Structures are given as C-alpha cells and as structure tokens.
Ligand SMILES: Cc1cc2nc3c(=O)[nH]c(=O)nc-3n(C[C@H](O)[C@H](O)[C@H](O)COP(=O)(O)OP(=O)(O)OC[C@H]3O[C@@H](n4cnc5c(N)ncnc54)[C@H](O)[C@@H]3O)c2cc1C
C-alpha cells in the first residue's frame with residue numbers, strides 16, 4: 001500500500017459529531033463517487049500502529065483539495081481522532097481510490113435519484129459537481145435523510161447547484177420543509193415522488209443509494225415492489241448501492 005501524506009487545511013465542525021476535513025498535498029486521480037482509505041498513526045511515528053478506513057471524496061475530481069465528511073462514532077478507533085485533527089496535522093491517504101458508485105457504471109435514464117442517509121451524502125456531493133449528471137439525465141434528485149435538522153449539511157453547496165431537486169427527510173423531530181420518517185416509507189406511500197415532482201419508476205429512473213446498510217436493504221425492497229432491481233454490468237437494472245458499514 002502506497003500512502004500519500006496530506007496536510008489538513010481545515011476541519012469544519014457542523015455539530016458535536018459531524019465534521020468535514022479538507023486535505024492538501026495528496027494528489028489523487030478518481031471518478032466522482034469513489035472512496036479512498038485514509039489513515040492515522042495511533043502512536044505518532046509508528047507506521048505499524050496505522051489505522052485506515054474508507055472515506056468518500058466530497059470534492060469533485062477537478063478540485064485538488066480533498067474533502068471528507070465524517071461522523072464521530074464514539075467507540076470507533078479512527079473517527080474520533082479524525083474529528084480532533086487541526087490545520088497543519090498530517091493525514092495519510094491511500095494512492096488507490098476505488099468504488100463502483102460512479103456514473104460510468106450506470107445506464108442512461110430520464111431521472112437520476114441520489115438517495116442517502118447521514119454521511120452517505122458525501123459521494124453525491126462530488127458527483128453533483130461534475131458535468132456528467134446534467135449531460136446524461138433530464139432530472140436529478142438528491143435525497144438526504146438525517147435524524148435531526150441540524151444534520152442537513154452542505155446547504156450552501158446544494159443550493160448553488162442549478163436544476164437540482166433536493167428532498168430532505170428528518171426522522172427524529174418535526175422540521176418544516178422536510179418529510180418526516182424514513183426513506184422506504186416515503187417511497188411506498190408516494191411522498192418522495194410528490195416532493196420531487198417526478199416518478200420513481202423502472203421506465204424512467206436510475207437510483208443510487210448510499211449510507212446506512214439497513215436503509216439500503218429496506219429501500220431496495222421498497223423499490224423492488226415497484227419493479228426496480230439491482231443494476232449489474234451483465235444484467236442491467238435500476239439500483240446501485242454503496243454501504244458505509
Ligand atoms: C466504501 C465506504 C465509504 C465510506 N465513506 C465514509 C464517509 O464518507 N464518511 C464517513 O463518515 N464514513 C464513511 N465510511 C465509514 C468509515 O470507513 C468508518 O467506518 C467510520 O468513519 C467509523 O470509523 P471508526 O474507525 O471510528 O469506527 P468503525 O470501527 O469503522 O465503525 C464502528 C461502527 O460505527 C458505525 N458507523 C461507521 N461508519 C458510520 C457512518 N459513516 N455513519 C454512521 N455510523 C457509522 C457502524 O455501526 C460501524 O460498525 C465509509 C465506509 C465504506 C465501506
């Protein structure tokens with residue numbers, strides 16, 4: 001494994017648990033939607049103590065400053081340390097980005113649905129800031145489901161993307177302008193389609209799902225009831241997923 005040392009230039013804290021790291025100096029070539037392993041040494045200067053985890057790039061590929069969006073998992077070995085990084089600190093970035101949550105793997109359609117929970121919005125923020133979705137799909141919908149309204153992050157980025165339809169869900173408090181509850185229920189009862197003003201149907205839609213593995217499973221089941229199935233290279237379908245754990 002080839003590790004590139006990057007320098008933290010910013011660690012923005014959105015809430016006590018949510019943070020965005022910007023990292024300079026680690027040059028990567030990747031397709032929007034991919035992830036890379038990032039790492040810290042648990043004991044300073046001891047490479048044997050290095051702990052690495054995959055993180056999706058938030059920045060589009062043409063931006064040389066890497067950006068990662070994370071949440072503190074209190075009992076996790078890496079994320080609490082990432083949240084404590086300060087400008088000037090070193091973060092190691094693997095030289096080999098990977099992942100199939102990319103538009104080059106997707107068939108064309110009328111509507112592209114990018115559906116996320118929590119930090120699962122990260123790869124979609126990269127994809128949305130490239131030209132491909134706008135060239136290939138007539139409509140693009142970003143769905144972001146979070147527990148609390150304060151976790152609806154990156155508003156300034158999202159609001160600056162012309163033509164994007166943005167649907168929010170907040171599950172643990174009432175929030176004006178956001179749907180209540182979870183994504184699978186909003187698929188089943190038609191609220192997601194009504195909020196976007198678009199049909200979520202096999203004839204017109206490609207869906208990318210990212211985030212909580214239970215959401216991926218439950219949403220895939222709800223989409224399956226509409227005749228949508230997993231997309232595979234050899235058996236084209238409508239649903240492409242990436243699980244964060
Ligand atoms: C392909 C891929 C891409 C990923 N991209 C991101 C990303 O962009 N941002 C990010 O924050 N994480 C991302 N993750 C998860 C990340 O790799 C780590 O698991 C996470 O940062 C926690 O690390 P940890 O060492 O503290 O705890 P771990 O030991 O890695 O995780 C412990 C537990 O925390 C929970 N958990 C892990 N990640 C999350 C999460 N993102 N949100 C809520 N609960 C979680 C799970 O229950 C997991 O079992 C990604 C994972 C994969 C497989």
Ligand SMILES: NC(=O)c1ccc[n+]([C@@H]2O[C@H](COP(=O)([O-])OP(=O)(O)OC[C@H]3O[C@@H](n4cnc5c(N)ncnc54)[C@H](OP(=O)(O)O)[C@@H]3O)[C@@H](O)[C@H]2O)c1
Nearest residue numbers: 017072073074117118145146147171182183212214215218
């Ligand atoms: N979010 C926080 O305030 C916070 C603070 C400190 C630490 N953490 C850490 O982060 C972890 C959780 O992170 P998170 O809040 O970003 O992620 P999350 O638990 O995946 O919740 C994000 C959204 O996904 C929804 N969801 C969960 N299971 C689903 C399913 N099966 N189908 C559809 N939607 C589903 C949740 O709804 P529900 O609300 O209905 O579950 C919520 O709206 C915790 O385990 C903890 O370690 C979180």
